[in-house]
Amino acid sequence: METKLGGTYILFLFSLATGVLFAQEKNNVHEYVINNKGAKTSIVSESIDERVFTKDAIIVETVNRFSFISEDKQKVNSWALHLNLGAIRLFKNQPTYSNLQDNINVGLDVGITRTFTNNFFLSSSFTFSIIKDAGLWENPLTYYSANLTAGYKFETNGLTEPYLSIGTSFIGAPNTIDNSSSSFSFNLTAGCIFWLRDSNYGITMDATYKSVSNENMVSHSRISVGVAYKI
DSSP states (O other): OHHHHHHHHHHHHHHHHHHHHHHHHHHHOEEEEEOTTSOEEEEEOOOHHHHHHHHHHHHHHHHHHHHHHHHHHHHHSEEEEEEEEEEEEEOSSSTTHHHHTOSEEEEEEEEEEEEOTTSEEEEEEEEEEOOSBOSSOBOOSOOEEEEEEEEEEOOOSSSEEEEEEEEEEEEOOOTTSTTOOOEEEEEEEEEEEEEOTTSSEEEEEEEEEEEOOSSSOOOEEEEEEEEEEEO
């Protein structure tokens, strides 16, 4: 943000200096016309209106530049809500897998994200499984986790916002294991938001890997698709 403001301040000074020189040059311009006797007559151009016009143009240009900065700041330094539907795949290469009695677990993720002016963001969300038996899937495992994430959004020239993040999750004790306890995981996420033109809505797609290994939970991945809304 400081770099953008510094660059704009320099442009402002350059525009101001250029406008002043332009006004002075206008004051000294001589226009030659032919009088009724055929002789050239030198007329000094009126400068008051031109000088006022030049100053007004500088003011308008400066306001426009700073409004662009304010608009860009509002766009980046913002809050957003998200809701997505995803599928969790439990990895089979760990001993606890068979005790969980599940392979693919379908659920929702609801959260809020704060994006700062330097494109870094913080996000918190809650993930939970839905519908034990929906015909298309079964969820023997009641999965839920509270997630905290920090990441970076990469700048593009379009409406897309690709991002990478790291985080941690507090995963609830699985109901399929007797006397089980909760777990913590280390998370890596890659995703992208496709913002709709002239709208606060966007489509989100991401993939998360959660690393955890104990007698209560195994490492797993989650792929999701959903909707984001800028507050």
